[in-house]
Amino acid sequence: MARSVFIDGAAGTTGLEIRQRLADRTEFDLLVLDDADRKDAAKRREALNDSDFAILCLPDDAAVEAVAMIDPASKTRVIDASSAHRVADGWTYGFPEIAGREAVATARFVSNPGCYPTGFIGLVAPLVRTGLLPHDWPFTCNAVSGYSGGGKALIERFEGTGADIAFRTYGLELSHKHRPEMQQHAGLEHGVLFAPSVVPAFRGMVVEVPLHLGAMATGPHSDALREALQSFYQGSPVVTVASGVAPGELLLHRQEQPSDTLTLHVCGNEGGWNVRLVAVLDNLGKGASGAAVQNLNLMAGLDETAGLRLT
Numbered sequence: 001m002a003r004s005v006f007i008d009g010a011a012g013t014t015g016l017e018i019r020q021r022l023a024d025r026t027e028f029d030l031l032v033l034d035d036a037d038r039k040d041a042a043k044r045r046e047a048l049n050d051s052d053f054a055i056l057c058l059p060d061d062a063a064v065e066a067v068a069m070i071d072p073a074s075k076t077r078v079i080d081a082s083s084a085h086r087v088a089d090g091w092t093y094g095f096p097e098i099a100g101r102e103a104v105a106t107a108r109f110v111s112n113p114g115c116y117p118t119g120f121i122g123l124v125a126p127l128v129r130t131g132l133l134p135h136d137w138p139f140t141c142n143a144v145s146g147y148s149g150g151g152k153a154l155i156e157r158f159e160g161t162g163a164d165i166a167f168r169t170y171g172l173e174l175s176h177k178h179r180p181e182m183q184q185h186a187g188l189e190h191g192v193l194f195a196p197s198v199v200p201a202f203r204g205m206v207v208e209v210p211l212h213l214g215a216m217a218t219g220p221h222s223d224a225l226r227e228a229l230q231s232f233y234q235g236s237p238v239v240t241v242a243s244g245v246a247p248g249e250l251l252l253h254r255q256e257q258p259s260d261t262l263t264l265h266v267c268g269n270e271g272g273w274n275v276r277l278v279a280v281l282d283n284l285g286k287g288a289s290g291a292a293v294q295n296l297n298l299m300a301g302l303d304e305t306a307g308l309r310l311t
């Protein structure tokens with residue numbers, strides 16, 4: 001029998017992409033509220049409690065409100081795309097490759113990772129776990145995102161009348177909301193120095209961690225990092241670790257095709273002492289909607305790749 005899935009926030013950027021990925025899926029009955037009802041608290045409460053799965057594609061405060069509407073005795077299992085519950089007790093971090101597929105499959109409350117943290121944690125967590133990178137290293141993360149990462153409001157700033165932004169760096173107060181999950185789920189002692197930015201491309205992102213390996217007591221070579229990542233993600237249908245041949249360049253195009261993949265590069269210098277760890281992903285794919293569908297598949301006991309865009 002098909003399981004019911006309510007998307008709360010289905011008219012937003014992430015919600016629309018989840019709808020597209022689930023549109024042809026016979027395993028699920030999709031429930032969305034029409035425009036007149038989508039912010040009606042009573043209608044939302046009813047849908048939230050009547051569904052097998054609720055996927056929250058809302059701002060943080062509305063996501064917290066939605067969770068409070070769910071009767072603890074109801075059967076509803078939740079996937080929250082917002083940043084409200086990513087380091088909260090009682091929530092499983094919805095990054096199956098890192099948190100474990102079984103943990104996600106059996107959880108009632110799953111919090112989707114942020115888009116930037118997906119790149120950062122995907123690169124760093126396995127290397128800290130193996131001890132190749134020290135957990136108490138002062139990590140830096142530089143990142144560039146497409147503007148859909150900021151939802152409808154940022155899309156309007158980049159596409160609306162008179163839009164002329166060529167580059168936007170932000171997070172200059174050094175307290176971006178992604179820092180807690182980056183630190184916790186990568187297993188780090190210290191907060192990450194995080195420098196995010198946005199370019200006039202709709203979707204896609206490049207997340208980079210530069211490292212002076214030669215300055216570390218562990219002294220790993222860049223090849224060792226690549227081999228460790230290749231071994232960690234071996235067999236993953238979603239995450240690919242590129243070979244040691246450095247790409248001449250990595251590009252973001254203004255209009256990329258949607259993708260639910262995560263590609264990791266380890267680019268080292270001649271001696272292997274300097275390295276740029278680079279993650280390439282779609283903020284709306286593995287960074288949001290693709291991750292939500294992957295988690296939904298696991299929670300429903302299905303093939304984790306069903307409905308994903310992996311080409």
Ligand SMILES: NC(=O)C1=CN([C@@H]2O[C@H](COP(=O)(O)OP(=O)(O)OC[C@H]3O[C@@H](n4cnc5c(N)ncnc54)[C@H](OP(=O)(O)O)[C@@H]3O)[C@@H](O)[C@H]2O)C=CC1
Pocket residue numbers: 008009010011012013014015038039056057058059060062081082083113114115148149150151152153283284287288
């Ligand atoms: N965009 C991305 O790349 C990523 C987004 N996320 C997270 O996913 C969540 C959704 O983001 P995104 O889709 O980009 O944001 P959008 O602003 O594009 O969409 C949010 C949607 O939520 C609706 N909404 C707001 N308040 C309520 C409410 N009280 N009840 C019902 N609906 C409400 C909005 O309505 P209205 O249309 O009227 O404004 C809008 O349709 C956010 O928490 C975001 O941080 C996570 C990873 C990546």
Ligand SMILES: CC(=O)N[C@@H](CCC(=O)OP(=O)(O)O)C(=O)O
Pocket residue numbers: 081082083113114115116145146147148149150151154178196197198
């Ligand atoms: C470009 C841009 O604005 N990006 C968003 C993050 C997008 C994302 O991962 O969403 P969450 O807010 O749910 O974490 C930002 O920096 O706030």
